[in-house]
Amino acid sequence: MTGLGLRDFWRQLRAPPDTLMLEIGAGGELLVAKLRAGLSLLLLLLPLVNIITGEFSPSEGTAGLLGVVLAVLFSQLWLLLARPPRRLRWLPWATASYDVTLTTLVLVLLALGSPAAGLNSMVVWAFYLVSILMTALRNDGRLTLYTGALAILQYGALAAAVFHLAHAPEQLASADYGTARISNVLQRELLLAIATAITATVVFRMQRLVELSGNDGLTGLPNRTLLVHRFPSLADGARENGGSLSICLLDLDYFRRVNDEAGRAAGDRALRHVVGVFRQALDHGDWLVRLGGEEFVLVMPLPTGRAWERMEALRRELAAAPFQPGRDDDPMRLTFSAGIASWPQDGNDLSQLLRRADLRLRRAKLEGRNRVVARDT
Structure with missing residues (x-):
């Protein structure tokens, strides 16, 4: 998208959604809440599998279990708030912030036990991507941009803290997670930016389709x-x-x-x-x-x-x-x-x-x- 197309893309992404988009977004928030609740329950299986297979690590396992418990509790709260007839305009912003911040907190807990685990745990880090992708269901480009930026900033802040506090290269190495490197962090930041851009494009296309389906082409009036x-x-x-x-x-x-x-x-x-x-x-x-x-x-x-x-x-x-x-x-x-x-x-x-x-x-x-x-x- 170049010229007017790019400007139109950026303008519409930053614009508040119209009434129809808000209605659709309310339904999308409820769907996200249900997905979040289901995923949180499924995550309970991960610590159990590690315990059964004898691969439970005290540092990683405890952090992961604590994160899962918090995720289950909060997912039920968000599901309750998303159910009709509630239409809380702040709710998507709160839940998106929660999704990203919970991921960061789990990574922080991992980093306390092993700095390399905090930066290189791809299973936990992937939930940044999930948080960004789920904003497409809310049909609000501003929320997508906000969530992507928040994930990039929080993961970048975590990486900066880890590298600053590490006094020896050995502290950044792990037998299970390899060595934490600045180049790897930058690559993951780039992946978050790409995921944000792709999701924002999907939201833009959805807004355009809804706009076309909800407006009369001849007069420009709602239909x-x-x-x-x-x-x-x-x-x-x-x-x-x-x-x-x-x-x-x-x-x-x-x-x-x-x-x-x-x-x-x-x-x-x-x-x-x-x-x-x-x-x-x-x-x-x-x-x-x-x-x-x-x-x-x-x-x-x-x-x-x-x-x-x-x-x-x-x-x-x-x-x-x-x-x-x-x-x-x-x-x-x-x-x-x-x-x-x-x-x-x-x-x-x-x-x-x-x-x-x-x-x-x-x-x-x-x-x-x-x-x-x-x-x-």
Whole structure:
């Protein structure tokens, strides 16, 4: 990736995830917690195998057993915190720090018995790589970069301390782990950097795929997929804050005539024109979604009455901004019909609200179009 591609890669990695990525990341954190718990239990087998085979080393075995016990206890805590309905934004940062730091602590315990074991134990060191790779499941590039940097810094600090405290070359040698060398440490630091770069690239690709799947290519608006993922969190937020939430389903009136009279290219421009008018008129907190064709959904943190007033103002704004198909063509007046449903009065989930809003949209069309219906008669 060069030029704009590299800048875009770096910008998106450092950017906070959007709502859909946070939702996916919450599920990824739960998956990581389950993997961590399973791996911690499996690690209990390592000291047992060493004891059974008679290869248990007091220095390495005690450090490893202590690390495994800590890993099992903390893995159960992280699993508890990751379970729904909790969505703790600090949790991925805490667990990633824990994964890296626990690996470092085990290496420190090994180094107290044998400096070479602390630097050359590839079984323990490999958990730095596992910690970095698991960040891909959280879909947050910032977390990947942070975890990789933390592993590089902690292992580098450990190596610097070992080499500084070693008073003789013999202290850096071990029959089981060979000799600790600066060149080997630098090679492992490079491997951590490579693992971070590869994992960051995977996260970037995931973000791009989610962005493409959650946004409409023509207008740049969120699509139905993102609406379905995001609505539960919007409803939860309204419930916690004691607020209101209204769903408006709107459909452009007789839009097919734009395609028939001016062509499909003009129809695409007309849709972008409509979205531009809507965006200028929306308030903070309003959320516009394109369902498909000439059908849109507007989510507003408002009760029914105020939502109707907002839609009426939006209807007048669009009617007052005709679309110009071409330089020499006559302007085309665009209008829409809309139906409003409010949470939780008209339904507790998105499908119920859309169904009620669709019934009111149909009534608006039967009554002559270019109007907004918010209540049943």
